[in-house]
Amino acid sequence: MMKLPRAKLEQLLARHAEIENALAHGAEGDEYVRLGREFSDLSPLVEQVRILKAAEQDLAGARELLADSASDPEMLALAESEVERLEERIDELSHEVRLALLPRDAMDERNVILEVRAGTGGDEAALFAGDLFRMYSRYAAERGWSVEVLSESEGTMGGYKEIIAAVQGRGAYARLKFESGVHRVQRVPATEAGGRIHTSAATVAVLPEAQDVDFEINEADLRVDVFRAQGAGGQHVNKTESAVRITHVPTGTVVVVQDDRSQHRNRARAMGLLRARLLDEERLKAEAGRAAERKGQVGSGDRSERIRTYNFPQGRVTDHRINLTLYKLDEVMQGIALDEIIAALLTEHQAALLAAQDHDQVRG
Structure with a gap:
């Protein structure tokens, strides 16, 4: 394991104490809010460093006891056991501190716009979406x-040709960002009389x-542009022009929202969706310039990249980016075991970031 950047940790501890003092004596208004946010961001790391330092002090004491117990076999065995336990604990704590030092994605705590679209496979692809x-x-x-569903286009046999929704909750982007890409399904469609397995796909964008x-x-x-909402089979069609289509002329980006009967609310949702699309385009452009650095990371997040296969006959789900296979298809589709895959992707992503950090540390 690489050594911890002790000087940097001491600087962060000093900064934490400085902010704590400023919050207690005089900071007001916007400055108070800004410092409070920085204090909150630093506090988990500071607590981990304090626990690590305490463990290191305990280890130093155990080693002293080990040196003093050379003539007492019982005390010697006890001291050796304590040294071994504390060394393992310090390795674990050091790893946690290194993870806490990794640069954070500024978007991680944000809400998400989730877009799911049917790909190849016709009606079966829509059902899978x-x-x-x-x-x-x-x-x-x-x-x-x-x-909250923002826009949907139903398939002729059920499912969706496209569905777009806002997912709101703390850390939504941090957990869901690895889901972008092509999801492939292998199963026997309900309409297949011969019992043949079909392969179809859906694309997810987060x-x-x-x-x-x-x-x-x-x-x-x-x-x-405003127009009358289109309902499925002629049902629940608005008689007023409540649907909204917004085109961002410079980029040609188009969004349509028609799920609400209020034109005002549809426009607000459409603007939110447009902002998310434009921000995503900017992020993809910036990331394209760092493509070489990202080869060792977890996939590219490219929407054209096949990331996962759901095989119904065998009851398995395989994530191709990390070669992880779970025989828990039903639990994954119910949303219960999905976090096992996401947690594994996050761990792999953190490992890649740590490897890059260590490489930079060696070069530096």
């Missing part, structure tokens, strides 16, 4: 997040919700 959306909805419910501070949208760059 519906299955995926239900999986994410159940996963969100498990974590106490809310899901976008962090954009905020006003991310960038400004010039109203002059927007073309806004």
Whole structure:
């Protein structure tokens, strides 16, 4: 294990104490809010460092006891056991501190725009897109997040040609960002009389919700059209022009929202979706410039990349990025075991970041 950057840790501890003092004596208004946020961000790391230091002091004491117990076999065995236990504990704590020092994705705590679209496979692809959306909805419910459908286009046999929803909850993007890509399903469709296994696919896009501070949208760059919402089979069709289509002329990005009967609410949702799409485009451009650095990380997040296969006949789910296979298909589709896959992806991602950090440390 690489050595901890002790000097940096001492600087962070000093900064934490400095902020604590400022919050207790005089900070007001926006400054108080800004310092409070920084204090909150630093506190988990500071607590881990304090626990590590305490363990290191205990280890030093155990080693002294070991040196003094050379003539007492019983005390010697006790001291050796304590030294071994504390050394393992310090390794664990050091790893946790290194993880806490990793650069954080500024978007991790944001809400998410989730887009699921049927890919190759016709009606079966639309049905699978519906299955995926239900999986994410159940996963969100498990974590106490809310899901609000912004736009949907149903398939002719059920499911969705496309469904777009806002997922709101703490850390939504941090957990769901690894889901972007092509999801493939292998199963016997209900309409297949011969019992043959078909392969179809759906595409998932996970976008962090954009905020006003991310960038400004010039109203002059927007073309806004309103029209009557289209209902399935002619049912529940609005008689008023409540559906909204917004085109961002410079980029050609188009969003349509028609699920609410209020044109005002549809427009607000459409603007939120447009902001998320434009922010995602900016992020993808920036990441393209760092493509070489990301080869060792968990996939590329590219929407065209096949990331996972759901094999119903064998009851298994395989994530191709980390070669992980779970024979828990039903639990995954119910949103219960999905977090096992996400946690493994997150661990692999952190390992790649640590490896890059160690490489930079050696070069430095």
